[in-house]
Amino acid sequence: MSLLEISNLDLDIHGAPILRDVSLSVAPGQIVGVIGESGSGKSMTAFTVLQLLPEGAQARGQVTLNGHDMLSLSEAQLCRLRGNEVGMVFQEPMTALNPIRTIGEQVAETILIHEKVSKSEAMARAREALNRVELPADRFPLSRYPYELSGGQRQRVVIAMAIALRPKLLIADEPTTALDVTTQAQILALLTRLVREDGMGMLMITHDLAVVADMADDIVIMQKGRVVETGPAATLFETMQHPYSKALLAASTHAPDREDGTTEQPLLTVRNVVRAYSLPRKTLFGAPAQVQAVKGVSFDLKRGESLGLVGESGCGKSTLTRAILGLEQVQGGEILFDGQPVFTGTQVNRAVRRRMQVVFQDPYGSFNPRHKVARLVTEPFHLLDKPPTGAARAAAIAEALTSVGLSPEDQHKYIHEFSGGQRQRIAIARALIIKPDLIILDEAVSALDVQVRAQILDLLADLSKRFGLTYLFISHDLSVVRAITDRVLVMKSGEFVERGPTAQVFDAPQHDYTKALIAAAPRLPEEA
Amino acid sequence: MLRYTLSRLLSLGISLAVASVVIFLAIEVLPGDPAAYMLGLNAQPDTLAALRDELGLNGSLWERYADWVGGMLRGDFGTSYTYRSSVSEMIGERLWVSLPLALYALTLSTVIAFPAGIWAAARRGKAADVTVMGVTQLGVAIPNFWFAMLMVLVFAINLRWFSAGGFPGWDKGFWLSLKALTLPAIALALPQASILARVMRSALLDTLSEDFIRTARAKGLTKGQALRRHALRNALIPVLTIIGMQFSFLLAGGIIIENVFFLPGLGRMIFQAISARDLIVVESVVMLLVFAVVLVNFMVELAYALVDPRLRARA
Structure with a gap:
């Protein structure tokens, strides 16, 4: 008998169809991966199981958890089940914990809510739960606050809360999406271990095929609120029939058709760059302590090259990017663009600055929502001494939008009218409009769904061919870096630990850190 | 800390x-x-x-x-030019009216605003929320001196429950004095309570949409438990800020209400001193008010740190 049985589930929110005819089941001890792009309804399926749906939601069909008919239970009965028979882990570990209560209190709360035990007994059991998620008492006492923990550690606390009462089913909604690859691998191993130890069923929701390919027993692929394909993980990749499943798999491993355009001429030269920050003063009059985020790094970026910069969060890659863009002054070394300094005195060198542009990660946060696209894409014009006006300006806008695959008519729209992928195209158009030599792509495709990501990678490859662009591609996603770069730098704690041609570094990594990174990255089974 | x-x-x-x-x-x-x-x-x-x-x-x-x-x-504020008496004594007398009045009004305001704001946030979009929002809208809009005069008409002149104005002095009896301050305190508290209730509601709604509330619900907490255990304390920071500002305002800003009720408070004293160019009095009272404001801000900041462990650690 299965632990969770969803059959013919329909869900509407304020009349809009969200789920249609969804059926899936999870047996005790089984891991079921639910895959889909954003908006496919995978998270809503999970929230329907817990009955934690937004207002105006209406579910029809059958959801049976351990014999309970979830759709007909009262709110009070549901509260007794949540946290007790079913635990849930969420995507955003940074915000999933109450910032002003200790981790001990928050884990103990799961126990206190459901069982009549004393506070001290609940705290003792919270300690056990934290030990099980590998947060030992000596380094992680119960009195710690969430702000004292890293993202991966916080996710462990959330997992401890979810498994404290040894629920029969664990639902994990993109539990590792916000984490670095090595942390992701650890969290996935932890979840798998807990499932095996307790004989729990687990519903694992993710957009990343590779993540579930390794750990799931069964895979469910969803698209637009429907289940399009279901099957055992071991064979699904060979037997999949639905065109969407095939497209998803193809997009996940997509490498754009591109050739190495590297020339001999250096475009960007970084020499012994040091970027140090002052920490808050410990005493009132003492000198503040310094922390070096970038510790004297050097590299050359050749004209026409696509250079990857990989490393985990906090390794200094974003700091280095800001220094190259002249957004922050460096404390040592020099950054030359085509032989000229990026920073002169306390001023950014405008002659250099106008020749490089940047595309950031967040397609939702990096545009002013009150401006129309025409104004947004022409923002870099302020770097020019004589910005084009009238017909020349209109032509520049039309050309930039056309070259990223949008229509010149789109310039009259506001940014909220576009999808995430289209917004990232607009961000690229904004970078292109002053015809720069170098475009810095700072996690530019990390927030996109796999199919959209594949399209944007194709676009970047095509643009580099057409305009002879040079890319500095910063990412924590190794598969993307592998697909789009010629050469790669691996950064750890403010230093480069390995560098070389991309294929060589990925196939035969020399440094232990690079080896660990590559080993931790989830992989799809080899193409059948 | x-x-x-x-x-x-x-x-x-x-x-x-x-x-x-x-x-x-x-x-x-x-x-x-x-x-x-x-x-x-x-x-x-x-x-x-x-x-x-x-x-x-x-x-x-x-x-x-x-x-x-x-x-x-040393506690010596000098001698008033016009009254030829010690400024510290004058301030002392007035403070014994203004300070209790401000505390009284602030207590009323908080006691009304907290439940109203929490109630409205917990029932967002329902009848309770609409009612609270409507009433507080009126409370902010109505001029408090007009409301004060209305209360005098109803409760002092028609019903004769309260006296229309004046202050007997604390030596004439605690309850008698408190009674004399009741109508002024209500008049002062009404707009403050309305503002505070709205701040409480919106701060709570912000917190209720945070991820950790969803985590709490997934643990099995009811909506009410999640609100009380997780949202309330997190929502307190903006509310404390407003309470601090309101206290400072109530201490010195009650001048119109003091005039309506013929109360010998600080607001009236500073007004009279300015008209008479009694600079020593003006200087001293203003300095005292600044002191009160700074002190209240200090206490509010300590309260922030009690609420939020991140502040305790940062400094």
Whole structure:
């Protein structure tokens, strides 16, 4: 008998169809991966199981958890089940914990809510739960606050809360999406271990095929609120029939058709760059302590090259990017663009600055929502001494939008009218409009769904061919870096630990850190 | 926490020092010689000189500032030009009206606003929410002196439950005095409670949409439990800020209400002192109010740190 049985589930929110005819089941001890792009309804399926749906939601069909008919239970009965028979882990570990209560209190709360035990007994059991998620008492006492923990550690606390009462089913909604690859691998191993130890069923929701390919027993692929394909993980990749499943798999491993355009001429030269920050003063009059985020790094970026910069969060890659863009002054070394300094005195060198542009990660946060696209894409014009006006300006806008695959008519729209992928195209158009030599792509495709990501990678490859662009591609996603770069730098704690041609570094990594990174990255089974 | 407290104390001291200089200089550059004003148009030059000397108006700027600050530190605020009595005594009497009135109004405001704001947030979009939002909208819009006069008409003149104004003094009995302050306190509290209830509601709604509330619900907490255990304390920071500002306002800003109810409070005193160019009184009362505001801010900042462990750790 299965632990969770969803059959013919329909869900509407304020009349809009969200789920249609969804059926899936999870047996005790089984891991079921639910895959889909954003908006496919995978998270809503999970929230329907817990009955934690937004207002105006209406579910029809059958959801049976351990014999309970979830759709007909009262709110009070549901509260007794949540946290007790079913635990849930969420995507955003940074915000999933109450910032002003200790981790001990928050884990103990799961126990206190459901069982009549004393506070001290609940705290003792919270300690056990934290030990099980590998947060030992000596380094992680119960009195710690969430702000004292890293993202991966916080996710462990959330997992401890979810498994404290040894629920029969664990639902994990993109539990590792916000984490670095090595942390992701650890969290996935932890979840798998807990499932095996307790004989729990687990519903694992993710957009990343590779993540579930390794750990799931069964895979469910969803698209637009429907289940399009279901099957055992071991064979699904060979037997999949639905065109969407095939497209998803193809997009996940997509490498754009591109050739190495590297020339001999250096475009960007970084020499012994040091970027140090002052920490808050410990005493009132003492000198503040310094922390070096970038510790004297050097590299050359050749004209026409696509250079990857990989490393985990906090390794200094974003700091280095800001220094190259002249957004922050460096404390040592020099950054030359085509032989000229990026920073002169306390001023950014405008002659250099106008020749490089940047595309950031967040397609939702990096545009002013009150401006129309025409104004947004022409923002870099302020770097020019004589910005084009009238017909020349209109032509520049039309050309930039056309070259990223949008229509010149789109310039009259506001940014909220576009999808995430289209917004990232607009961000690229904004970078292109002053015809720069170098475009810095700072996690530019990390927030996109796999199919959209594949399209944007194709676009970047095509643009580099057409305009002879040079890319500095910063990412924590190794598969993307592998697909789009010629050469790669691996950064750890403010230093480069390995560098070389991309294929060589990925196939035969020399440094232990690079080896660990590559080993931790989830992989799809080899193409059948 | 100790380091945080000390750093807040230091900033309190600096604020007070800067404020004292600003107040002193502002009064100095004002036109009008207080001695000439007090003696009238036909004053003899030698009488004028004698009075100026007596009032300490002849020393250098620096001497007079040092005298003034030094006096205040000893609790001596000088002598009023017009009343010829000790300013500290005058302030003391008035403070015993204004301070209890401000605390009374603030208590009323908080006692009304917290449940109203929580109730509205917990039932967002339902009848309770609409009611609270409508009533508080009115509460903010109605001028409080008009409401005060309305209350006098209803409760003092028609029903005769309260007296229409005046203050008997605390020595005439605690409950009698409290009763005399009740209508003014309600009039002062009404707009404050309305603002505070709205701030409470929106702060709570913000917190209720945070991820950790969803986590709490997934643990099995009911909506009410999640609100009480996780949302409320997180929503307190903006609410504390408003409470602090309201107390400062209530202490000195009750002048219209004091006039409506003939209460001998600080607001009326400073108004009279300004009309009479009684600069010593003006300086001292303003300085006292600044002190009260800075002190309240200090306490609000300590309260922030009690609410939020991140603040305790940062300093």
